Amino acid sequence: GAVVSQHPSRVICKSGTSVKIECRSLDFQATTMFWYRQFPKQSLMLMATSNEGSKATYEQGVEKDKFLINHASLTLSTLTVTSAHPEDSSFYICSATPPGGTEAFFGQGTRLTVV
């Protein structure tokens, strides 16, 4: 199957700093990628749709100025958590579907801890 890779898998940052998470489609081009957030022992909630070459679409309640998304190429989307605070600590997962595909492939996820 297709491969979606996230980096880093874990990151610890200080409160007030920014953290960038990368999501790459390794063997296919993805004009659209999706970012989800998962709090401990909870389900995945869609945060935003990342669109190659255009602005991301954010779900209701997600702060676009806090969670910056850049989809600069057909294989890479980045999520930057700006001015991170402890409440931003979470598991972030991206997904993408190959062109013509019928399955969303997920990255390994990134565990963000803000101290």
Added chain:
Amino acid sequence: AQSVTQPDIHITVSEGASLELRCNYSYGATPYLFWYVQSPGQGLQLLLKYFSGDTLVQGIKGFEAEFKRSQSSFNLRKPSVHWSDAAEYFCAVGAKGYNKLIFGAGTRLAVHP
């Protein structure tokens, strides 16, 4: 409103026993239904999916699920559970295009030897 309900937060079964994880959905359009499994700290792996046709679908690792439109359900089953099946299971629904999924809260499965 579009939603997915997984009534069971935790389930514990003995190894070799049968398993059924429940999933009910509410979706305004034709639903595309999925079951994913997540091991601790890992991403999601697709177990199976239903788009149309035969309402009983087979997946990987010996799992199957049955779509029942009248009950808005898509329950996951396995006849004999293995210790390696211990994980978190998520039911999800989406529209054609297969992304932008709505997930249930998940069911954490524990397997006793």
